[in-house]
Amino acid sequence: MAEQARLIDIYLLGKRYRVPEGLTILTALEYSGYHLLRGCGCRAGFCGACATIYNFRHDPQLRYDLACQKTVEPEMCIVQIPFFPAVKALYDLEKLAANGEKVKALYPDIVKCYGCNTCTKTCPQGLEVMWFMTDALRGDIPAAADKSFDCLMCGLCAARCPQGLVPYYVGLLCRRLNGRYLTPPAEHVARRVEEIAAGKFDAEIAALKKSGEKELRQKYTERDVEPALEQNWE
Amino acid sequence: MYPAYLEENIHTVEDTRVRRLIENLPRLDEAAKDALLKKYHPDYIKSSMRKLKVGVNRGDYTPLELADLLEGNSRIDPLKIDPSSPDYNVDVLVIGCGGAGASAALLAQEAGARVLITTKLRLGDANTVGAQAGTQAADRPNDSPAIHYLDTMGGGHFENIPELVETLVKDAPSAVKWLEKLGVNWDKAPDGSMRELSGGGTSRRRLHSARDYTGLEEMRVLRDEILNKKIDYLEYTAAVELILDDKGQIAGAVLLNMETEELIIARARAVILATGGLGRLHIQGFPTTNHYGATADGLVLAYRAGARLIFIDTMQYHPTGAVFPLQILGQLVTEKVRTLGAQLVNNRGEQFIMPLEPRDVVTSAIIRECRENQLGLKTPNGDSGVWLYSPMIDIIRGDGTIAQELPAMVRQYRRFNIDITREPILVYPTLHYQNGGIKIDTEGATNVPGLFAAGECTGGVHGRNRLIGNSTLELFVFGRRAGLAAAKYAKDVKRGNPTTEHVRRWQEELKKAGIADERPVSPRLLPDYARRNGGYTSRVFPA
Numbered sequence A: 001m002a003e004q005a006r007l008i009d010i011y012l013l014g015k016r017y018r019v020p021e022g023l024t025i026l027t028a029l030e031y032s033g034y035h036l037l038r039g040c041g042c043r044a045g046f047c048g049a050c051a052t053i054y055n056f057r058h059d060p061q062l063r064y065d066l067a068c069q070k071t072v073e074p075e076m077c078i079v080q081i082p083f084f085p086a087v088k089a090l091y092d093l094e095k096l097a098a099n100g101e102k103v104k105a106l107y108p109d110i111v112k113c114y115g116c117n118t119c120t121k122t123c124p125q126g127l128e129v130m131w132f133m134t135d136a137l138r139g140d141i142p143a144a145a146d147k148s149f150d151c152l153m154c155g156l157c158a159a160r161c162p163q164g165l166v167p168y169y170v171g172l173l174c175r176r177l178n179g180r181y182l183t184p185p186a187e188h189v190a191r192r193v194e195e196i197a198a199g200k201f202d203a204e205i206a207a208l209k210k211s212g213e214k215e216l217r218q219k220y221t222e223r224d225v226e227p228a229l230e231q232n233w234e
Numbered sequence B: 001m002y003p004a005y006l007e008e009n010i011h012t013v014e015d016t017r018v019r020r021l022i023e024n025l026p027r028l029d030e031a032a033k034d035a036l037l038k039k040y041h042p043d044y045i046k047s048s049m050r051k052l053k054v055g056v057n058r059g060d061y062t063p064l065e066l067a068d069l070l071e072g073n074s075r076i077d078p079l080k081i082d083p084s085s086p087d088y089n090v091d092v093l094v095i096g097c098g099g100a101g102a103s104a105a106l107l108a109q110e111a112g113a114r115v116l117i118t119t120k121l122r123l124g125d126a127n128t129v130g131a132q133a134g135t136q137a138a139d140r141p142n143d144s145p146a147i148h149y150l151d152t153m154g155g156g157h158f159e160n161i162p163e164l165v166e167t168l169v170k171d172a173p174s175a176v177k178w179l180e181k182l183g184v185n186w187d188k189a190p191d192g193s194m195r196e197l198s199g200g201g202t203s204r205r206r207l208h209s210a211r212d213y214t215g216l217e218e219m220r221v222l223r224d225e226i227l228n229k230k231i232d233y234l235e236y237t238a239a240v241e242l243i244l245d246d247k248g249q250i251a252g253a254v255l256l257n258m259e260t261e262e263l264i265i266a267r268a269r270a271v272i273l274a275t276g277g278l279g280r281l282h283i284q285g286f287p288t289t290n291h292y293g294a295t296a297d298g299l300v301l302a303y304r305a306g307a308r309l310i311f312i313d314t315m316q317y318h319p320t321g322a323v324f325p326l327q328i329l330g331q332l333v334t335e336k337v338r339t340l341g342a343q344l345v346n347n348r349g350e351q352f353i354m355p356l357e358p359r360d361v362v363t364s365a366i367i368r369e370c371r372e373n374q375l376g377l378k379t380p381n382g383d384s385g386v387w388l389y390s391p392m393i394d395i396i397r398g399d400g401t402i403a404q405e406l407p408a409m410v411r412q413y414r415r416f417n418i419d420i421t422r423e424p425i426l427v428y429p430t431l432h433y434q435n436g437g438i439k440i441d442t443e444g445a446t447n448v449p450g451l452f453a454a455g456e457c458t459g460g461v462h463g464r465n466r467l468i469g470n471s472t473l474e475l476f477v478f479g480r481r482a483g484l485a486a487a488k489y490a491k492d493v494k495r496g497n498p499t500t501e502h503v504r505r506w507q508e509e510l511k512k513a514g515i516a517d518e519r520p521v522s523p524r525l526l527p528d529y530a531r532r533n534g535g536y537t538s539r540v541f542p543a
Helices: A025-031 A100-106 A108-112 A118-122 A129-138 A141-147 A156-160 A167-182 A187-197 A202-210 A213-222 B004-015 B017-022 B030-040 B064-070 B099-110 B145-155 B162-181 B214-228 B297-304 B359-371 B391-397 B401-405 B407-414 B470-492 B501-512
Strands: A007-012 A015-020 A051-056 A059-066 A076-080 B049-051 B061-063 B088-095 B115-118 B232-234 B237-245 B250-257 B263-273 B315-322 B343-345 B384-389 B425-434 B437-439 B451-453
Touching: A015 A025, A025 A076, A051 A156, A100 A108, A100 A129, A100 A167, A108 A129, A118 A129, A118 A156, A129 A141, A129 A167, A141 A167, A156 A167, A167 B162, A167 B214, A187 B162, A202 B145, A202 B162, A213 B030, A213 B145, B004 B017, B004 B384, B017 B391, B030 B359, B049 B064, B061 B064, B064 B297, B088 B099, B088 B250, B088 B470, B099 B115, B099 B214, B099 B263, B099 B470, B115 B237, B115 B263, B145 B162, B162 B470, B214 B470, B237 B263, B237 B297, B237 B501, B263 B297, B263 B470, B297 B437, B297 B451, B297 B501, B315 B359, B343 B359, B359 B384, B359 B425, B391 B401, B401 B407, B451 B470
Parallel strands: A007 A076, B088 B115, B088 B263, B115 B232, B263 B451
Antiparallel strands: A007 A015, A051 A059, A051 A076, B049 B061, B237 B250, B250 B263, B315 B425, B343 B384, B384 B425
């Protein structure tokens, strides 16, 4: 297919390469002969390793995306960035309190945000980065956790923040605080852990382990199957 | 956007929607499943495998692509390596840092061991982040670890190692609780109880998810914890050979800085392999859902050091890989789409398989529908696929469900102007998982003293077919166990003199079998996708 497609010019770090239309930035790099080590991970839009900055020959406006998801366009000028080194606050989650003061204590610079919204415009996931930073600043941790949930931690927001803030780490802190302290623990899970420790299911599992294959097959075939869809779906 | 002829077919498929809304396809019985698998599952294509000629598993069948690497030549010359002057000297070396490696490292450190992690990409770059659907644990009142055991054995065709399955299902709730305490944001009801879903081959709703970013959420938290706990790690550093000692115990590993190509000697009292799967070997030419580094390195290292492998003749082809658009060929369309109510339909708008059968069964049914029944759809690229009818989810569960539950999928398709809340997804099976791997016991120990393994690089837990949500579960259950066991082993072991003698003997064995010249070097480390125009290249900086 690749051979029949129309060829377009792209620029990798300023150097011109001719590649078939329809490739992603990642596969265009490989088509051009690059053997990738950095800047390539899951190749499916989940890991953030291939955060890429690009613009066009006659349009200097910078754009941001994941190389594995973005299709190349004619005259595209591409720069891949490595994982952006940013300062992560070190903490013991067990010793934290889930409030805005703690977030500010660990990431004091967040008060320096002056609302330029570059982070939001930069996010390849289309998240409202500046808004979850504002939530964090206000101490609304659940809101920050929710809005930052789809963050891949590619680091582009931190790379572009003129104040040197690290939104992706702030979001992570808020999500961990939310999961640990602001969401009630699942009591049925804790109960089951205790039941297992007390040996409640040991005899039943031992019996299954002792069953011959034929008997096990029969039990498997005859087991009742809970309907997948009948549930109290909010 | 779909091309016009596919849009036209979507109209046909929409016409059967009302009928499908009330249609309940029965589950296949065991005999029908077996027949379907034998005729259509890629594992049953004899010519795709061959017998291994050297090593512990000599005589066992495995796919050609993996056989080449298992019988491969070492990347190092043992005579030029001095393992007695190490660059690092630790208690526990963890090789690979997805969910299993991270769990192992955390628990080993907690148990008092000095830990070093080495990973060939970034910390946390692993298949774990791509796991979307969830993690199984039997914790609802109408469920039990015994039912989870039965589901897992049945899914694996009753060949799973019972002790490993027992460990998996009994540790499952505590693994979920551990992650909850570390701050994972599980999908919950307001009272904190888990909102759990069914999956293919599960008889209860026991999938714990975090939207459709479950693995990402788990990995983000574990990686953060590794940084908080200040565990040492080396990125872009692959293991290329294990080091044994003169007593036959593990003594460390030879590492390779992938950027400078410098070799590094890491001595360790215990080593944990958590290197993941092999999708990037593209078995039988299949595209894959796997991340860039999934090249079976751990299997190669372990095999050369004398560890036994099991179930290396069975791979999992995920039923629903993307076939359109071409940019995302082979990428995962999570099983959660079916879990929520999407159906698989052919070009006439008919369902041809109950959508929540185990994966190998659904995969075989899709291959039959396309190859034999000719009721699939052709992509502009010439590939075949069937419809995964996602709009049914919002019809059944209400508008907005897809947007809330499947943000990653919505986002991925929206890039290509496909709205999966209104239009179906075109899918075909894709290489997803290696069912087998290094043989371990319930503590993650292999038959080589001091060598532990956890996660996808191991075999036995899943038998011949893994169920949804048991892979991420396995990472935490066996990762944590291996971490603890390795730390304990490291405390007690009496060290011998380190040597790479086994590598020299391996090379001799290859020569004796007459295959040294025709086999590649291994481990593979990374796939080579770089196009070589004309095929002739020259190095800028010769070695």
